[in-house]
Amino acid sequence: MTLETISAARSFGGTQCVYRHQSRATGTPMTFSLYLPPQATGGTPLPVLYFLSGLTCTHANVTEKGGYQRVCAELGLILVAPDTSPRGEEVADDDAYDLGQGAGFYVDATEAPFETHYGMYSYMIDELPELIGASFPADPRRASLTGHSMGGHGALTIALKNPSLFRSVSAFAPIVAPSRVPWGEKALAAYLGSDRAAWRRHDAVALIEDGARVPEILVDQGTSDSFLERELKPELLAEACAAASIPLTLRMQQGYDHSYYFISTFMEDHLRWHMARLLA
Amino acid sequence: MTLETISAARSFGGTQCVYRHQSRATGTPMTFSLYLPPQATGGTPLPVLYFLSGLTCTHANVTEKGGYQRVCAELGLILVAPDTSPRGEEVADDDAYDLGQGAGFYVDATEAPFETHYGMYSYMIDELPELIGASFPADPRRASLTGHSMGGHGALTIALKNPSLFRSVSAFAPIVAPSRVPWGEKALAAYLGSDRAAWRRHDAVALIEDGARVPEILVDQGTSDSFLERELKPELLAEACAAASIPLTLRMQQGYDHSYYFISTFMEDHLRWHMARLLA
Numbered sequence: 298m299t300l301e302t303i304s305a306a307r308s309f310g311g312t313q314c315v316y317r318h319q320s321r322a323t324g325t326p327m328t329f330s331l332y333l334p335p336q337a338t339g340g341t342p343l344p345v346l347y348f349l350s351g352l353t354c355t356h357a358n359v360t361e362k363g364g365y366q367r368v369c370a371e372l373g374l375i376l377v378a379p380d381t382s383p384r385g386e387e388v389a390d391d392d393a394y395d396l397g398q399g400a401g402f403y404v405d406a407t408e409a410p411f412e413t414h415y416g417m418y419s420y421m422i423d424e425l426p427e428l429i430g431a432s433f434p435a436d437p438r439r440a441s442l443t444g445h446s447m448g449g450h451g452a453l454t455i456a457l458k459n460p461s462l463f464r465s466v467s468a469f470a471p472i473v474a475p476s477r478v479p480w481g482e483k484a485l486a487a488y489l490g491s492d493r494a495a496w497r498r499h500d501a502v503a504l505i506e507d508g509a510r511v512p513e514i515l516v517d518q519g520t521s522d523s524f525l526e527r528e529l530k531p532e533l534l535a536e537a538c539a540a541a542s543i544p545l546t547l548r549m550q551q552g553y554d555h556s557y558y559f560i561s562t563f564m565e566d567h568l569r570w571h572m573a574r575l576l577a
Numbered sequence: 578m579t580l581e582t583i584s585a586a587r588s589f590g591g592t593q594c595v596y597r598h599q600s601r602a603t604g605t606p607m608t609f610s611l612y613l614p615p616q617a618t619g620g621t622p623l624p625v626l627y628f629l630s631g632l633t634c635t636h637a638n639v640t641e642k643g644g645y646q647r648v649c650a651e652l653g654l655i656l657v658a659p660d661t662s663p664r665g666e667e668v669a670d671d672d673a674y675d676l677g678q679g680a681g682f683y684v685d686a687t688e689a690p691f692e693t694h695y696g697m698y699s700y701m702i703d704e705l706p707e708l709i710g711a712s713f714p715a716d717p718r719r720a721s722l723t724g725h726s727m728g729g730h731g732a733l734t735i736a737l738k739n740p741s742l743f744r745s746v747s748a749f750a751p752i753v754a755p756s757r758v759p760w761g762e763k764a765l766a767a768y769l770g771s772d773r774a775a776w777r778r779h780d781a782v783a784l785i786e787d788g789a790r791v792p793e794i795l796v797d798q799g800t801s802d803s804f805l806e807r808e809l810k811p812e813l814l815a816e817a818c819a820a821a822s823i824p825l826t827l828r829m830q831q832g833y834d835h836s837y838y839f840i841s842t843f844m845e846d847h848l849r850w851h852m853a854r855l856l857a
Contacts, residue, residue, distance in 0.1 A: 307801070307830075308838040361837070364644045367845075521587070550587075557641070558588040565647075 300432055303328065309370035310335040313360065318428065322420035323383035324413065329425065330360040333433065336373035342436035344575035345375045345429060346568065347421070349448030349455075352480070353399050355380050359445070362557035368568045374575075375435055376568075379425055381448065383414040395480050396487055402475070403451030404499045406488035415488060418499075421451065422459050441571040445469040445560055446524070447480070449516075453501035453534075457509040465574035467515035467567045469560050470522055473534035474502040480528050505537040513544040515570050517563045519553030580712055583608065589650035590615040593640065598708065602700035603663035604693065609705065610640040613713065616653035622716035624855035625655045625709060626848065627701070629724030629731040632760070633679050635660050639725070642837035648848045654855075655715055656848075659705055661728065663694040675760050676767055682755070683731030684779045686768040695768060698779075701731065702739055721851040725749040725840055726804070727760070729796075733781035733814075737789040745854035747795035747847045749840050750802055753814035754782040760808050785817040793824040795850050797843045799833030 303315040311334040320327040336343060346369075348359050356378045359365070369376050382388075382401030389410035391397035397411075406415035430437040442463045444452035449471020456466035475481020476496045485496040497503035518531045525531075531547055538545035553559040583595040591614040600607040616623060626649075628639050636658045639645070649656050662668075662681030669690035671677035677691070686695035710717040722743045724732035729751020736746035755761020756776045765776040777783035798811045805811075811827055818825035833839040 306834050306836050306838040307799070307832040307842070309842045313838050361642050364647070364841070366838070366841070367644070519587070552587040554586050556586050558586040558593050558646070561644070561646070562587070562589050 300428070308332070308366045311337065311366065311370050313366060315356065315360070320383070320420060320424060322416040322424045325383040325385050325388060327380055327383065327420065328356055329377055329379040330356040331429070331433065332366055332369050332376045334370045334373050334375065337375070337434050340434075342434050343373050343375050344439035344441070344572065345377060345435045346441050346443060346571050347425075347452075348376060348378045349403060349421070349442065349444030349451040350378060350381050351444075351446030351448050352381070353394050354448075355399070358557065359560070362561060363564055364561040365564050365568060368565045372568060372572045374568060374572055375429075375433065377425070377429060379421065382417060388414045391487075396484055400447065400484060402447060402484045402488060402499070403455060404485070404488050407495070408488060408490045411488050417451075418455070421455055422462060426462070439464060439575045441465040441575055443467045443469070443567055443571065444471065446529075446555065447472055450475055450481070450501065453514070454499050454504060456511050457501060457504040458498070460511055465513070465571050466511055467570060469563065469567070470518050470524070470529055470555055471501070471516060471531075471534075472528060474500055474530055476500045476503055477533070478528045478530060502533045502537045505541045505543065510541065510543060513546070514538065515546045515567065517548045517550055517559075517567075519550050519555065519559045521552050522555040522559070524555055580708070588612070588646045591617065591646065591650050593646060595636065595640070600663070600700060600704060602696040602704045605663040605665050605668060607660055607663065607700065608636055609657055609659040610636040611709070611713065612646055612649050612656045614650045614653050614655065617655070617714050622714050623653050623655050624719035624721070624852065625657060625715045626721050626723060626851050627705075627732075628656060628658045629683060629701070629722065629728030630658060630661050631724075631726030631728050632661070633674050634728075635679070638837065639840070642841060643844055644841035645844050645848060648845045652848060652852045654848060654852055655709075655713065657705070657709055659701065662697060668694045671767075676764055680727065680764060682727060682764045682768060682779070683735060684765070684768050687775070688768060688770045691768050697731075698735070701735055702742060706742070719744060719855045721745040721855055723747045723749070723847055723851065724751065726809075726835065727752055730755055730761070730781065733794070734779050734784060736791050737781060737784040738778070740791055745793070745851050746791055747850060749843065749847070750798050750804070750809055750835055751781070751796060751811075751814075752808060754780055754810055756780045756783055757813070758808045758810060782813045782817045785821045785823065790821065790823060793826070794818065795826045795847065797828045797830055797839075797847075799830050799835065799839045801832050802835040802839075804835055
């Protein structure tokens, strides 16, 4: 597991890095960004928050626009932002923005032509945390997940399926029930096939209905998000959490849209919320 | 003076907007971003800080990566980020990144083929402040300037030439003596011709040598900035300020580069520094 440093820039007293490595989960080079706060030199392993990005994004979007570095530097929190899919000429793709490269949906694809490289679920629960733990002063027992839109779906489903691996989970404008909305129906059919039973293992609402549990969930959702009614449907998560007695803090943020202006506004709240749980 | 709204997104309780208008100074449409803090609805005109961007940039770079919205929302400070040049198919350009579109250098060009549209100096001292004053709850008597690299050059020279228009000036990694560095020599020759006497009116160090004054200057400069020795030369500004008894706070920031990771780290300091002077 060799890490190639793509860039490293001083930021708020720490270092904002971008790395590339050859992934066994995807069979391709994978790129991720990692913010190393100033406390990294102190000898104590630091907690890690993974931020999973949305459709069309790479690691770069939240790294450049998320505004997390200031608070991570204060808290001593490592933030890792992986890419949203495998990439490359040999990697299956689709002309649409919501399938293929840039749209991995954090599943291990079982269907052609995607099954060869689209192993984002294994990448996230296995390979990337192992790599982070081996390469940085990170405490493997203190990791949490957040994400935006498709990445919010990734954060919720991965946390629900692996409550022992991640201490806490939050999301910004997540897709909560991909089995029941156009983005998700298209992607899950392409990646997992037509048997909808397989989809339930990658659908936060269905996972909760089927018994998966996390201690609590924080979600911010803008009321002026153009995807709110058709693709995001946070009310379905609220219903599932209520039925399962999972404490959900769902904050409907008046007038906010789906952009990084929304994410950066509430990023600090999420970082502090996770940090409190990572240190508990 | 009709403003066309390109976008508006809620951010930290205020609104991050992008506007376009037909400019008399450039004879082209010009785009700028404007952050309107939550205090804009309070009835009291707010102070304005102009951020001038560097080579290759548009309004978008600092708007997306500068991270100013949180502090502007706290302070009640409007931030305006203009484009760095006129743009369009009919606008003279150059294949190089450091001349033509994206590289206006905040001068009124006198030389063909640039003299037709490259009126960025007039745009900044006259047209844009008038437009902001007429269109937003902005206090025209409370305006300040900052900028990055080429835009730091713009901020310093415009403030030195117009001390009654701008209350305070700061810069991030500015070009301080364009007459004496490759970027500036190329651009000033192309825009202003071969007579170097004309260049002195758009060179911060030369302006100070020739008697221009501002009350004080704040500059942050990364020590790992790859342009430091060849293009930026802050020591020339330090010498000129010392000789002219202009208080200069020049902070050499250890390990920081020329990127927006550097700018965003020190943005809060600059916003608070300007706000104290805007309210004085």
